[in-house]
Each structure stands twice: as C-alpha cells, then as structure tokens.
Amino acid sequence: MRERISYYSDGLKLSGILNTPDNSQGKRFPGVVLVPGFMSTADAFFPGFADELNKGGFVSLTMDFRGFGQSEGVRGEVIPYLQIYDASNAISYLQSRPEVYPDKIAILGVSLGGGEVAYIAARDRRVKAVASMVLVGDGERRMRRFRTEQQWQTLMQKVQEDRINRVLTGKSKDFHGFLNEGTDSVLIMPPDLSSSLKDAEQVEKEKGNRTTLATVDGWLDYKPEEIIDKVSPTPILFVQAEKDVLEADDADILYRKAKEPKKLFTLKDGVHFDVYGKRTNEAMKPVLEWFRQYLQ
Numbered sequence: 001m002r003e004r005i006s007y008y009s010d011g012l013k014l015s016g017i018l019n020t021p022d023n024s025q026g027k028r029f030p031g032v033v034l035v036p037g038f039m040s041t042a043d044a045f046f047p048g049f050a051d052e053l054n055k056g057g058f059v060s061l062t063m064d065f066r067g068f069g070q071s072e073g074v075r076g077e078v079i080p081y082l083q084i085y086d087a088s089n090a091i092s093y094l095q096s097r098p099e100v101y102p103d104k105i106a107i108l109g110v111s112l113g114g115g116e117v118a119y120i121a122a123r124d125r126r127v128k129a130v131a132s133m134v135l136v137g138d139g140e141r142r143m144r145r146f147r148t149e150q151q152w153q154t155l156m157q158k159v160q161e162d163r164i165n166r167v168l169t170g171k172s173k174d175f176h177g178f179l180n181e182g183t184d185s186v187l188i189m190p191p192d193l194s195s196s197l198k199d200a201e202q203v204e205k206e207k208g209n210r211t212t213l214a215t216v217d218g219w220l221d222y223k224p225e226e227i228i229d230k231v232s233p234t235p236i237l238f239v240q241a242e243k244d245v246l247e248a249d250d251a252d253i254l255y256r257k258a259k260e261p262k263k264l265f266t267l268k269d270g271v272h273f274d275v276y277g278k279r280t281n282e283a284m285k286p287v288l289e290w291f292r293q294y295l296q
Contacts, residue, residue, distance in 0.1 A: 135247060
C-alpha cells in the first residue's frame with residue numbers, strides 16, 4: 001500500500017511516500033527510511049527499493065528532501081547536513097506510525113544518500129541497521145574527479161563570490177546540477193556513461209537540473225569517511241558496483257575505516273546506475289538479509 005504523507009523538519013513541511021506490505025492491517029513491521037541520491041524525489045526515486053523492502057516484510061518511507069518534490073524549502077538546493085537533519089526527522093515520523101515497531105528502524109541510502117546515512121547512524125542510535133549503496137564518500141573528491149586543477153580553481157572562485165552574494169542578498173546564484181559535458185555544474189557525468197544514463201532516465205527526468213552554488217559549497221564539507229568509524233556498534237552494510245567510475249573506490253575506503261559489525265557486497269560487473277532498476281533486485285538481496293539479521 002502506497003500513501004503520500006507529510007511531516008515537519010526545521011519548521012518546513014516535508015512530503016514523503018510511505019509503503020506498507022500487503023495485508024498489513026493490524027500488524028506491525030520493522031521500518032526503513034530510504035535516503036535518495038542527488039536531486040532525487042520520492043516519486044522519481046526508483047520504486048523497486050520500496051517494493052523489495054515491502055516484499056521482505058518492512059515498512060518503508062521515501063522522502064522529498066526540502067526544496068524537492070512536494071516539500072517546502074529552497075528549490076533545487078542540496079545541502080547535505082540539512083538533508084541529514086530531514087532524514088533524522090523522518091525516523092521520528094516512522095516511529096509515530098502504528099504499523100512500525102519504533103525500536104526496529106533501519107536506514108538505506110543510495111549515492112549521495114549512501115554517505116548521508118553514515119552521518120545519521122553515527123549520531124542517532126535509534127538506527128539499528130544501515131545499508132549504504134553506491135555511496136559518495138567525500139563531496140569535494142567527487143566534484144574534483146573529472147575536473148582539471150584550473151577548472152577546480154575557477155569553480156572555487158565562483159563559490160567564494162557566491163558566499164559574499166548570499167550574505168548581501170539572501171540568495172545563491174543558480175547553477176547546473178548535472179552536465180554530461182563541460183564543467184559548469186556540481187557533478188560532471190562523463191560522456192562515456194551515456195548508455196548508463198539512459199538506463200537511469202526514469203530517475204533523472206523528474207529531478208530537474210537547476211540547483212545553486214550553495215550546493216557546491218555544502219558539498220565541500222561533506223566527508224562521510226571522516227566519521228564512518230563512529231557508526232559502530234550499529235551494523236553497516238556497503239553495496240558497491242564493481243565498475244562504478246563515478247564513485248570508484250568510495251565504498252572500499254569507508255569499509256576499511258568502518259568498525260565492526262560491517263560487510264561489503266560487490267555487484268559484479270555493475271555500474272553506478274544499475275541499482276536504479278536494471279539490477280535492483282540483485283543489489284537489494286544482501287540489504288534484505290542484513291536488515292533481517294538485525295531487525296527481525
């Protein structure tokens with residue numbers, strides 16, 4: 001059963017989609033907060049994640065972060081520490097639902113969300129299990145990955161100018177979220193990923209592509225690998241794609257730095273966008289096993 005819900009975070013009314021297993025009336029289940037990737041929405045985020053969780057006996061909540069979908073907030077702006085705050089409040093909402101065991105909550109994050117769940121789990125012990133899929137482990141490293149040093153310095157100059165503009169006007173300048181070519185964007189998608197991007201069209205087409213330079217600024221301090229050791233004793237599973245050139249070694253790095261209990265699963269021959277539909281079932285199998293181990 002699919003239900004559009006709303007809750008408040010930092011005074012903003014946020015929206016989300018609650019999915020419950022079939023024939024759930026009068027029953028309770030463990031709950032999972034789904035934390036989507038960069039510029040995603042609850043509607044655009046591939047429904048296969050929630051479907052697999054429901055079939056596995058979990059209630060799931062996928063949110064529209066502030067500024068996206070049906071939620072209030074600055075449109076298109078992606079500030080990781082604010083999204084982490086919104087996701088933590090989603091846990092509180094999930095605990096309020098009669099269908100959910102309030103002491104059996106897990107979080108699953110994908111891409112940018114895959115790193116955000118590390119922050120959440122490190123500070124919020126209500127989380128009993130974590131799954132991080134094709135994660136971004138360091139915002140600055142991700143933005144620099146496909147840029148020359150000169151291109152990076154040019155971007156940093158724009159960020160510095162925007163910092164001054166924001167304190168004088170209260171607004172950040174518009175900026176591209178994704179570009180397959182060129183550097184005038186937060187994230188660069190190399191042209192050789194065009195076939196993978198086609199696989200992800202259903203996700204991407206509803207996101208829009210306008211964000212702000214404040215997003216770039218917010219990503220500079222986003223470094224999950226610096227706090228990943230604080231997640232323990234909460235168990236964390238990392239799911240990586242073997243041929244993921246976007247987040248090439250991030251899961252390996254965080255796995256090495258994380259403390260037990262931890263596990264690393266590799267999607268053989270997989271690329272970043274395979275988890276969004278093409279191989280969702282395969283990628284979710286270890287997640288369901290992990291959550292069952294610690295929540296059921």
